[in-house]
Amino acid sequence: MFDRVLIANRGEIACRIIDTARRLGIRTVAVYSEVDVDALHVRLADEAYPIGAAAAADSYLRVHTIVEVARHSGAQAIHPGYGFLSENPALAEACAAADIAFVGPPAEAIRAMGAKDQARRIMQDAEVPVVPGYHDDNRDLKVVTTQARLIGFPIMVKAVAGGGGRGIRVAERELDLTEAIAAARREAQSAFGDDRVLIEKLVQRPRHIEVQVFTDTRGNAVHLYERDCSVQRRHQKVIEEAPSPAVSPALRAELGETAIAAAQAIGYVGAGTVEFIVDHEGTYYFMEMNTRLQVEHPVTEMITGLDLVEWQFRVAAGEALPLPQESIPLYGHAVEARLYAEDPAQDFLPVTGTLSRLRLPVEPGSIPAGTRVAARVDCGVVEGDSVSPHYDPMIAKLISWGRDRAEAVRALSTALSATQIGGTTTNLAFLGAILRHPAYDMNEIDTGFIERHREDLIPLPAPAPALALALAALSVLLGRRRTAANAAVHSGDPHSPWDTADGWRLNDEAHDTITLIDNGAPVAIGVRGGPHPLWLDLPDGEVEADGSLSADGRLRATVAGIAVNATTFCETLPSGGEHITISVQESTWHFGLDEPLAASVADEGESGWLTAPMPGRIVRVLAEDGAKVERGTPLMILEAMKMEHTIAAPAAGYVEHVNFALGDWVSEGEVLVDFVAEGSA
Secondary structure, eight states, rough: OOOOOEEEOOHHHHHHHHHHHHHHTTTTEEEEGGGTOOHHHHHSSEEEEEOOOOSSTTTTTTTHHHHHHHHHHTTTTOOSSSTTTTTOHHHHHHHHHHTTTSHHHHHHHHHHHHHHHHHHHHHHHOOOOOEOOOOOOOOOOOHHHHHHHHHOSSSSEEEEEEOOOTTTEEESSSEEEHHHHHHHHHHHHHHHOOOOOEEOOOOOEEEEEEEEEEEESOOOEEEEEEEEEEEEETEEEEEESSSSSTHHHHHHHHHHHEEEEEHTTTOOOOOOOOOOOOOSSSOEEEEEEEEOOTHHHHHHHHTOOOOHHHHHHHHTTTTOOOGGGGGGGSSSSSEEEEEEEEEGGGTEEEEEOSEEEESSSOOOEEEEEEEOOOOOEEOOOOTTOOOTTOOOEEEEEEEESSHHHHHHHHHHHHHHHTOOOESSOHHHHHHHHHOOOOOHTTTTTTHHHHHTTTTHHHHOOOOOOOOHHHHHHHHHHHHHHHHHHHHHSSSSSSSGGGGOSSSBBBBBOEEEEEEETTTTTEEEEEEEEESSEEEEETTTTTEEEEEEEEETEEEEETTEEEEEEEEEEEEOTTSSSEEEEEEETTTTEEESSSSOOOOSOOOOSSSSEOSEEEEEEEEEEEOOOTTTEOOTTTEHHHHHHHHTHHHEEESEEEEHHHHEOOTTTEEETOOEEEEEEETTT
8 A cells, every 4th residue: 555645636525535545544745726725635634735826727737747746745646536637648647657656547548538439439349338429520510410410409519528517518409509519619628628529419308327337457347336416507416316216226237237348448447437328218328437536426435335535545556456246235325415606596607705604514524434424524625715716616515324315315405404604605505405306305307307497496586584584683683782792891881781782772662673685675674672572573563582692603582482493694795794694494594784785787778887707717709899789698708617607788788898808817896898778878
């Protein structure tokens, strides 16, 4: 086994690898970009080295620099994690040249599966079923269109290189094909430096099923069963589970054998994942092979009781696989949710921000891999860290295990309910809505699940219920009382009524007003009486309320005679206003407090500015000064956090001025386009 390993990655996967290395007595070497100097993986590693600027191309993608750090530090192996260089054969080759073990497959295997067109050919030769498609080198649009007609619409356009859901577009009809190809090529070029694409028949309402395989240098090969990754948004996984509730024992065995055959066809070594599309009749097709550890590997660890990173280390060190196929257990069910800094209401737009609050159900890294528990958290950030625009916006992964699917889902739902995040928008409520959805509960899922149930999962804003308003007002009042009490202790007269925050009035009943901002609308709540109890004048009438608020935000309240336990969090926003979050079991509400009302774009029918929703680079300018446009017309495309984001006209009108050019970098909030709505000039 190795004495020292360099981890060529960052975030939660770097922390995850460090956990196993520590348990095995392996010293770890971290690398970091200039914005990651204080990152958690840097603090957890035994030693750490800077490797460049914030942009991945100037740091985490620099093969020569990383190998030189490994040499300098005395690392005997490099673990690439996932993403970045994990599927780049250049790193595997550089490791071989430097006599450093690469914790992954040979460069030839990575190269064989790295290009989807080549992978299709190899799988066809190995008699592994593939989706009907076209992957020849002739990129002439007329030829591709002709082939698309022969295959039949709808068609999926996919980047030949890379993965992670990037460089993928769907053409429902021939009219959509040209733009789908152009968009996929742009995104692929930006993400992978390769704009080649292929086309495949779009299998309607399929399951995304993947099989975890492991091989060693001694000819042994096993599979560790399958994972169901069908719940996706923008072709990226959101919820994963193992085993798949749609796979029978017979199909499980067949998929496992096919996945092993696929791995052996390319001389694979180490951990890999063979991905399949499975239709409603159980017919399956090879989709691609990921030549690395997957983000969702913890669900496999949960149902098998195995540590996959340990297996990776042992195979890379030349050891045999720890277990034969017949000895690999499968017990219970596991589900994972990916917690992202993104806004589901804005088409899952990635967001940045500082994590002013981060409360997780269990301490990250406290549960050894392979342990079957109700909740495990893999995380690479701590409270106070920033979500960087330069990298993937994942905050954490929450994984739960149960004796069956229902128990595992309940456990994950409970874990999500115990999670609190402040300082940035997240998909936390969205994840909870998925797990509670009747169709998910009934196992009626496929890759179109989120889009089909979008209105249920991302409901339109609605007025907060009276209970939520009462709890928010109560938490504000109790918080003010604590602050005032602390100040009074240090004042000249700690018993003075002037140092209280209970609405005390000379010769009058105590009264106060709390103004909450509910979905942009101010709600004035009158408060009288107190200190115990209080009377709150809500929009639906007056209610009696009382309670206590702990320093960590736990609110024990009684509202209209009903006892409620809630969690509350109040934070100051960069705008100067305050934001309050109230959570009761599986429900969460957000309110502003004396928050200035502002908008980056004027309402429809008014002039305004279109601003950058986040830092990024302009990859397309689609409008000129003076251009007349309709509502929804794309004006500019911004690339940020590995994804393209279209800036569209909010109303019919004209473009007064385009402020940036192709290739320009912009900061969050910068005015991209001066826009004049129809009738407002």
